[in-house]
Amino acid sequence: MIDLIGRRRFLEIVGLTALAANLNGAIAHAATERLRLIFWGGQARADKTGKASKLFTNQNGVTVQNEFLAWNDYWTKLATQIAGGNAPDVVQMDYRYIAEYAARNAIAPLDEFIGKELDLSGFDNDQIEGGKVSGKLYGISLGANSVATMVNTAVFDKAGIKLPVGGFTYDQLYEYADVFKQAGLPNGIRVIMDASGSEPVLENWLRQRKKALYTVDGQLAFSADDATEWFILWSKLREAGVCVTAEDNALATGPMESTMIVSGKAALQPDNSNLLVAYQSLMQDPLALAPYPLISSGASGGQYRKPSMFFSIANSSGSKSQAAEFLSFFVNDLEAAKLLGTERGIPCSEPVREALAPTLSALERAGLEYVSGLGDILGPIPPSPPTAAGEVSQSVLANISQQVAFGMEKPENAGPMLVQQATELLSRR
Amino acid sequence: MTVLKSPGAVAPRGGMVRAKASRQYSSTQRAAYLFLLPWAIGFLCLSLGPILWSLYLSFTDFDLLTAPDWVGPANYVRMFTADPKFMISVRITFVYVLFSVPLKLAFALAVAMLLNRGIRGLPLYRALFYLPSLLGASVAIAVLWRQLFAGNGLVNRFLAQFGIEGPSWISNPNYSLWTLIILAVWQFGSPMIVFLAGLRQIPADVYEAARVDGAGRWRQFARITVPLLTPVIFFNAIIQTIDAFKTFTPAFIISNGSGNPVNSLLFYTLYLYQEAFGYFRMGYASALAWMLLIIIALFTAFAFLTSRYWVHYDE
Numbered sequence: 001m002i003d004l005i006g007r008r009r010f011l012e013i014v015g016l017t018a019l020a021a022n023l024n025g026a027i028a029h030a031a032t033e034r035l036r037l038i039f040w041g042g043q044a045r046a047d048k049t050g051k052a053s054k055l056f057t058n059q060n061g062v063t064v065q066n067e068f069l070a071w072n073d074y075w076t077k078l079a080t081q082i083a084g085g086n087a088p089d090v091v092q093m094d095y096r097y098i099a100e101y102a103a104r105n106a107i108a109p110l111d112e113f114i115g116k117e118l119d120l121s122g123f124d125n126d127q128i129e130g131g132k133v134s135g136k137l138y139g140i141s142l143g144a145n146s147v148a149t150m151v152n153t154a155v156f157d158k159a160g161i162k163l164p165v166g167g168f169t170y171d172q173l174y175e176y177a178d179v180f181k182q183a184g185l186p187n188g189i190r191v192i193m194d195a196s197g198s199e200p201v202l203e204n205w206l207r208q209r210k211k212a213l214y215t216v217d218g219q220l221a222f223s224a225d226d227a228t229e230w231f232i233l234w235s236k237l238r239e240a241g242v243c244v245t246a247e248d249n250a251l252a253t254g255p256m257e258s259t260m261i262v263s264g265k266a267a268l269q270p271d272n273s274n275l276l277v278a279y280q281s282l283m284q285d286p287l288a289l290a291p292y293p294l295i296s297s298g299a300s301g302g303q304y305r306k307p308s309m310f311f312s313i314a315n316s317s318g319s320k321s322q323a324a325e326f327l328s329f330f331v332n333d334l335e336a337a338k339l340l341g342t343e344r345g346i347p348c349s350e351p352v353r354e355a356l357a358p359t360l361s362a363l364e365r366a367g368l369e370y371v372s373g374l375g376d377i378l379g380p381i382p383p384s385p386p387t388a389a390g391e392v393s394q395s396v397l398a399n400i401s402q403q404v405a406f407g408m409e410k411p412e413n414a415g416p417m418l419v420q421q422a423t424e425l426l427s428r429r
Numbered sequence: 430m431t432v433l434k435s436p437g438a439v440a441p442r443g444g445m446v447r448a449k450a451s452r453q454y455s456s457t458q459r460a461a462y463l464f465l466l467p468w469a470i471g472f473l474c475l476s477l478g479p480i481l482w483s484l485y486l487s488f489t490d491f492d493l494l495t496a497p498d499w500v501g502p503a504n505y506v507r508m509f510t511a512d513p514k515f516m517i518s519v520r521i522t523f524v525y526v527l528f529s530v531p532l533k534l535a536f537a538l539a540v541a542m543l544l545n546r547g548i549r550g551l552p553l554y555r556a557l558f559y560l561p562s563l564l565g566a567s568v569a570i571a572v573l574w575r576q577l578f579a580g581n582g583l584v585n586r587f588l589a590q591f592g593i594e595g596p597s598w599i600s601n602p603n604y605s606l607w608t609l610i611i612l613a614v615w616q617f618g619s620p621m622i623v624f625l626a627g628l629r630q631i632p633a634d635v636y637e638a639a640r641v642d643g644a645g646r647w648r649q650f651a652r653i654t655v656p657l658l659t660p661v662i663f664f665n666a667i668i669q670t671i672d673a674f675k676t677f678t679p680a681f682i683i684s685n686g687s688g689n690p691v692n693s694l695l696f697y698t699l700y701l702y703q704e705a706f707g708y709f710r711m712g713y714a715s716a717l718a719w720m721l722l723i724i725i726a727l728f729t730a731f732a733f734l735t736s737r738y739w740v741h742y743d744e
Contacts, residue, residue, distance in 0.1 A: 072686060076706040079493040104494045246690075247580060250600035253685035391708050394687065395514075402691045406602055 035319060035326055036088035038067045038081075039309075040074035042278075045343055052336040056329050062322055082106045087314040089323040093139045094309055095130065099384040102133040107312040108320060109136040110327075117324035119332055127348040130307040130381055139310025140327045143345020146303050146371050146378075147200050147292055148273040154285035155267040159183040167291035167377065169299075170233065177242040180267075191242050192268040192293075193260035194249040196234035197401030199393035201270045204292040205230060207379055208302040218386030220422055228415025231404050235411045246405035256282060274308050274345045276367050289370040291377055301379030305371060308345030346371050388425045396421045487716035492709045504716035515717070517692050518700040519724075521606060525696065526673040529613035534665055537617035541624035542654075555622065562618030570612070571682030575599055578608045599683060602693035609679050609694065620665040627661030628654070659740040667732055674725050677702065697721055 039049065046068045053064035067088065069077055075097070081087040093101065101107045114120055114137070120128060124144065131139035156163060159179050168176075176191045195201040203213045212221040237243045244265050252258045261269035262282045270292055271279070280287050291303060311330060313323045329336060334355045337347055342364045347353050353368075360368065400418050403409040409417070487504055489497035508515045544554055564570050577583050580597035588595045598604040631654065639649050655662075677698040680688065688695030688703070701721070705714035 072707075079709055083493040101494075106494055247597035247600050250690040251575075251579060251597065253683075253687060253689070255685065394707070395703075398687070398689065399692060402602075402689060406691060408602070408691065 033062055035062055035064045035090060035323055036067070037064050037090040037326075038069075038074075038078065038088040039092035040071045041068055041092075042070075048340050048343055051339045052330065052333075055333070055336055055339065056326055059329070060322075060325065062326070064326065082314070082316070085316055087316050089314060089317040089319055090311050090326060091314055092142075092309055093312040095307055095384055096390055098131070098139050098310060098312070099133050100387045101312070102136075102138040105315050107138050108315045108317070109138055110140070110313065110324065111137050113321065113324035117321050118328045120328075122332070122349040122351045124348045124350070126305060126381060127307055131310055133384065139307070139312045140331055141307035141310055141345075141348050142331065143274065143308045143342065144305045144348055144371060145272050145274040145308040145345040145367075146305050146374060147204060147270065148276070148289040148370060149292055150261055150269040150271055150276065150279050151288045151290050152261055152267040152283070152285045153288050155180075155185060155189060158185060163290060164297075166297070166375075167294050169294045169297055170237075171296075173237065173242050173293065174240060177240060181241075187264055189264060190244045190260075190266045192237070192244075193252070193266045193270070194234060194238060194243045194246070194401075194405060195270050196231060196405065197398040198270060199389075199397055200272075201292060202230060202397065203382075204302040205233075205295065207304075207382075208295045208299045210301070212382055214383070214385050214389065216383045218426065220419060220426065222419075224416040224419040226415070227418045228412055231401070231411035231414040231418075234401070235404060238405060246402065246407075249405065250402060261287075272308070273367050273370050274342065277343075277361075277363050280363055289366060291374070294377070300376045303374050303377050304379050304381045305374075306381060307348075342367055386426055388428065392422045392425055396425065483715040483718060486712050487719050489712040491711040491715075493711060494709075497712065500712065504713045505720070507713070508716065508720060514692070514695065514700060518688075518695045518697045521693070521695055522674060522676075522697040524606065525610060525613075525676065526670060529610045530666065530669045530673050532610065533614045533617050533669060534620055534662070536614050537620035537665070538624050538658075538662075540617060541621045541628055544621075544625060545628045555625065558621055559618035562616045568678070568682050571679045574608060574612055574679065575683055578604075600690050602691040605683075605690055605693045609676075609683070612679055613673065613676070620669060623661055623665055624658070627658050631657045656741050660742055663732070663736055663740045667729060670728055670732070671725055674721065674728075 037049075037053065039045070041049075046066065049068070050066055053066055057063050065088075074092075078087065078091060087106070091107065093107065098107075102109075110118060118140070120140075124141075127141040127144055128137065131137055131141055151163065156176075159176070160183065161176055161179055164172075173191050180189065180191060199213070206212055206222050206226065209226070211226060215221045234243065238246070243249075244260050248265050249260065251263070252260055256262060256275075256278060259269055259271075259279075260266035262279065268290075269279070273289055276287060276289055294302070311327050313320050313327070317323055330340075331347070332349055332352065334352065337352045337356050338359055340347075341356070342360065346368050347356060357365075357368070396418060400409065400414050400421070404411050404414045486497060488499060488501060490500050490503075491497035540558055544551060544558075548554070561570075575582075578598035579585075579600070582598075584598065585595040596604060598608050635653055635657075636649055639653055644652065675698055676696055680694040680696045680699050681702070684690075684694045684699075686699070686703070686707070688699050697717070698721070701714050701717040704710045704717060
């Protein structure tokens with residue numbers, strides 16, 4: 001047989017086969033040695049994540065290729081990548097979307113890795129629960145945060161107001177406004193932004209009234225009367241000059257630079273606790289954190305500790321166990337934790353928090369203390385919201401609140417409008 | 430006095446030998462196709478597939494994550510029966526087209542006529558006036574517009590000199606669309622260049638003769654400039670109308686993609702973008718895209734049909 005095809009030819013075939021086998025091996029090898037990671041965030045987050053990834057490479061020999069985008073672009077890109085079957089191995093996930101991605105098998109359940117590649121022994125239980133969808137774990141929380149009001153302390157000091165430790169009430173906002181006016185503060189700064197179109201502020205207000213935004217099965221959990229009362233509450237604040245004008249508020253279109261507190265139009269800005277550092281980097285006046293406004297002093301259960309974001313593993317990934325190792329490293333490794341800080345929220349592992357505490361800046365420590373010291377105003381985490389929740393928030397709530405603010409719609413009509421339009425969207429798919 | 434005679438927009442005269450004409454015709458035709466080739470290759474290889482795919486998608490329910498689901502004409506029916514936002518975006522876009530295009534063309538013609546009076550340093554002025562068009566669709570200009578028309582922006586500081594307290598134009602739903610129309614008018618550069626070229630083709634002796642006959646400036650403008658310029662006006666109107674229908678960037682940047690305040694900047698393309706990439710309704714967004722194509726095609730067809738009544742190609 002060798003003679004038949006000739007020696008030379010035989011060698012060629014053997015050589016080629018060997019080469020092909022080699023090549024296959026090399027490709028397979030390369031796949032296990034490289035992970036792709038995609039997340040949303042700014043340059044600061046990218047730098048920290050890059051350093052932690054490099055540390056992982058040094059320890060495990062697996063390179064991690066990072067890609068990051070702004071929030072809006074991120075979801076477009078991720079959905080396109082998943083549709084094209086080339087999603088990165090590790091993807092950053094939000095509480096808002098995790099149920100949808102899990103339901104469509106775009107991300108993989110992680111239960112099989114727990115206790116092996118994925119060490120969750122020191123992890124907070126509520127943060128593990130927060131990453132579950134119908135009983136299976138789909139996301140590892142990268143940090144806890146809670147809603148919080150950014151407080152411009154310089155303005156309050158100048159007005160001579162000392163904010164109560166346990167949080168202020170909606171009624172007290174009127175008193176502050178009176179003091180603000182008498183103190184003649186520069187540029188006629190108002191007490192608070194107009195938060196009537198802000199979904200988390202509405203949710204917080206509803207929870208204090210023992211209601212919620214959504215039920216477990218993704219239906220609206222409040223009535224038209226609740227919504228009307230909400231819009232009336234803010235109409236009164238607007239008329240009394242406690243919150244900013246409609247025109248000013250409409251200038252805040254998303255970027256942090258355009259928010260009312262950064263542009264010096266309001267002294268209080270409801271947002272998320274992990275954003276304190278980011279806000280402070282844009283402002284001279286010192287900032288502090290306070291809970292969202294209370295419906296009455298002693299009201300409880302409005303706040304909750306929320307996973308700020310997750311890492312999940314794409315179902316299309318060919319290196320799920322390496323990806324699980326990376327996740328474990330990202331939330332447990334003490335050196336990595338020091339590189340990452342609290343940029344994604346308060347770490348969820350007790351040993352990591354202890355190791356991190358002495359290295360934190362004053363601002364980061366304020367965030368940590370705020371989230372861990374919420375006490376009675378802390379309630380249970382709500383079920384993950386339905387798919388259309390984002391659209392309800394951006395296109396219905398925000399829009400109706402602006403119509404009321406600009407006097408194009410009466411608050412009495414706005415409540416039923418909100419419920420009707422939201423219900424329509426929720427049933428659309 | 431010299432008579433300006435240049436070819437270009439004016440069609441070549443007849444009077445040639447037939448064979449010669451046909452040979453010339455086939456060679457110009459070949460050249461035309463050759464020039465078309467880069468576009469044609471790009472269109473056939475890159476654009477045609479996705480365009481046809483989007484036509485298919487427009488009859489489906491498609492969210493990118495799961496396979497498209499055939500729904501027949503439901504998306505198109507929805508637009509006209511159950512989607513108030515579609516109507517809002519159509520209304521806003523029509524108002525924008527209706528005001529921005531004529532204003533922009535009038536402004537462009539006025540500046541072109543000023544520049545056509547043989548002033549020194551014409552190339553410099555031409556470049557300067559063209560500059561906003563180059564920057565027009567850029568993020569920087571949209572950001573600048575925010576600064577100009579915000580509550581404490583430059584416009585209001587100027588008005589304050591006269592004791593007028595202006596609103597925050599850009600964030601007030603009553604005015605926000607008008608600030609974008611002004612932005613469009615300011616970008617008069619490219620129609621101006623075309624007008625300028627058109628004006629230079631009008632023979633000076635025609636004006637000369639009119640002056641001798643005692644026609645005033647306005648009469649010269651109405652009876653000579655405008656009629657002889659109609660082919661150029663027609664061209665500019667069509668290009669600018671199509672462009673205006675497709676406006677996206679300024680509204681996207683100024684409202685950060687929201688179309689707010691109170692949907693007053695919800696341009697058609699911005700709504701399409703929200704449906705596609707904000708809420709992942711690719712099927713519905715594709716249907717919106719095809720509807721826009723139909724709207725633009727209807728407008729263009731209407732313009733072409735009426736053109737023979739008002740566009741004069743002959744001298």
